Amino acid sequence: MASVSGFTFSKTWMLSVIYLLCIWFTRVRLESFTCKGHFDKCLCSTTTVECHGETQLKGDNIIDLYKDISDDCERIVITGSNLTEMQPNFFGSCAGAPDLILKKLTYVDLSHNNIQRVNGKAFHCVPNLDTLIMSDNQWQIDKHDNEIGYFNKLPYLKHLDLRNSFEDGTDGSIYFYKLAHIFNDTDMFELDTLDLSYNEFIVLSEDSANTLCELTKLKTLNFSHNLFNEPAMPTKPDCFHELETLDLSHNSIQYLTPEFMKEVDDVHKLNGKLKNVFIHENPFECDCGLQGTWQWLKDTKAPVNKEQLFCSSSYQSMYNGKRVIDLELGDLVCQKAVVQSYVAVKVVTTIIFLVLGVSVLAFAFVHRDKIRLIARRWKKRIPAMRFRSHIRYSSVQEVATI
Numbered sequence: 001m002a003s004v005s006g007f008t009f010s011k012t013w014m015l016s017v018i019y020l021l022c023i024w025f026t027r028v029r030l031e032s033f034t035c036k037g038h039f040d041k042c043l044c045s046t047t048t049v050e051c052h053g054e055t056q057l058k059g060d061n062i063i064d065l066y067k068d069i070s071d072d073c074e075r076i077v078i079t080g081s082n083l084t085e086m087q088p089n090f091f092g093s094c095a096g097a098p099d100l101i102l103k104k105l106t107y108v109d110l111s112h113n114n115i116q117r118v119n120g121k122a123f124h125c126v127p128n129l130d131t132l133i134m135s136d137n138q139w140q141i142d143k144h145d146n147e148i149g150y151f152n153k154l155p156y157l158k159h160l161d162l163r164n165s166f167e168d169g170t171d172g173s174i175y176f177y178k179l180a181h182i183f184n185d186t187d188m189f190e191l192d193t194l195d196l197s198y199n200e201f202i203v204l205s206e207d208s209a210n211t212l213c214e215l216t217k218l219k220t221l222n223f224s225h226n227l228f229n230e231p232a233m234p235t236k237p238d239c240f241h242e243l244e245t246l247d248l249s250h251n252s253i254q255y256l257t258p259e260f261m262k263e264v265d266d267v268h269k270l271n272g273k274l275k276n277v278f279i280h281e282n283p284f285e286c287d288c289g290l291q292g293t294w295q296w297l298k299d300t301k302a303p304v305n306k307e308q309l310f311c312s313s314s315y316q317s318m319y320n321g322k323r324v325i326d327l328e329l330g331d332l333v334c335q336k337a338v339v340q341s342y343v344a345v346k347v348v349t350t351i352i353f354l355v356l357g358v359s360v361l362a363f364a365f366v367h368r369d370k371i372r373l374i375a376r377r378w379k380k381r382i383p384a385m386r387f388r389s390h391i392r393y394s395s396v397q398e399v400a401t402i
């Protein structure tokens with residue numbers, strides 16, 4: 001009995017100790033991780049700030065959170081708030097006193113915050129930023145054409161994630177050139193990865209593509225899940241020196257343009273680092289318009305994922321769903337080709353008629369003696385017929401005169 005009660009005692013004692021330890025740990029945790037201000041959904045430590053779904057946080061009171069952010073802060077993650085606007089010096093302050101330049105801040109995730117406007121000086125006090133994630137926002141870049149330089153003063157940025165960052169346009173389109181002038185005047189010379197997927201971009205012109213040449217260290221360019229129909233590649237010499245991956249999958253490409261194919265070949269030949277050109281999940285039209293693309297896929301040495309390209313439409317749906325490179329050049333026909341076959345039918349008929357005509361003439365020539373004979377017989381009969389008809393005629397006349 002004693003041993004049993006002893007066991008009961010030690011069990012209770014142990015449970016109490018565990019309970020107390022838990023409370024103590026939670027206290028310590030709460031003490032060191034609660035942010036100042038009334039941001040219940042935020043956790044702050046000397047090196048990290050993390051907020052998920054903090055509705056108290058707005059674009060203009062974020063400074064209250066900073067009162068607790070120290071010079072040692074390395075990582076800020078704020079998601080699910082309604083920030084709307086990113087004001088100048090959104091992080092730290094480097095124009096007034098006291099200055100707070102966050103030199104150790106390298107990682108910022110601001111995804112899913114309904115950010116609509118980004119001030120040109122928003123990132124001016126975070127000189128060593130390495131990663132900036134701005135995905136799933138509503139940036140209205142097209143409405144503020146004059147505000148250039150959004151990404152200035154980010155010389156060490158390596159990863160820029162702008163996946164689904166822009167306002168869902170009323171007409172479903174945001175033109176890439178509105179973004180292009182940012183890259184035209186940039187200091188992101190260390191940028192390695194640029195994710196521009198899921199943005200409903202429609203037009204990628206040669207001019208806009210050329211602005212990407214400023215990003216001299218770019219390794220991965222992700223344009224997947226847009227609406228590009230005829231994407232251009234940069235034509236500037238000395239471009240995409242470091243490019244390894246170009247992702248244009250899940251767009252609206254039906255045929256590749258000759259310029260695009262040439263530039264991909266050139267980048268592949270000149271930089272020697274290109275590893276992937278993804279163009280799968282595009283609605284390739286397997287008709288006569290695809291002949292150039294098909295030929296290029298057969299010939300090119302560039303690392304295009306040719307095995308994964310399928311026909312989305314074709315003349316009379318014949319090759320829908322077929323792999324593009326499994327087709328023959330002759331399979332790529334259009335209605336035009338059918339019109340041409342009508343022409344062919346006409347030509348053949350004409351030839352048949354000509355041959356028939358010539359044969360008839362030849363026959364006539366070979367049997368000319370017989371024909372002459374028949375003709376002579378007919379000649380003899382014709383005057384008689386004339387005579388008879390004359391008689392008949394005159395008899396009518398006679399009848400008439402009677």
Ligand SMILES: *[C@@H]1O[C@H](CO)[C@@H](O)[C@H](O)[C@H]1NC(C)=O
Pocket residue numbers: 082084114
């Ligand atoms: C977000 O903030 C803006 C202005 O600050 C306000 O008009 C809007 O209603 C807010 N949206 C939500 C979902 O709270």
Ligand SMILES: *[C@@H]1O[C@H](CO)[C@@H](O)[C@H](O)[C@H]1NC(C)=O
Pocket residue numbers: 177180181184207208211
């Ligand atoms: C980029 O800048 C160059 C001159 O520096 C200019 O000719 C070109 O039109 C600009 N492109 C865009 C898309 O802003």
Ligand SMILES: *[C@@H]1O[C@H](CO)[C@@H](O)[C@H](O)[C@H]1NC(C)=O
Pocket residue numbers: 163195197198220222223224225245247
């Ligand atoms: C490009 O982005 C899409 C969607 O965001 C993603 O699924 C894909 O893996 C990315 N491509 C590369 C090469 O990273």
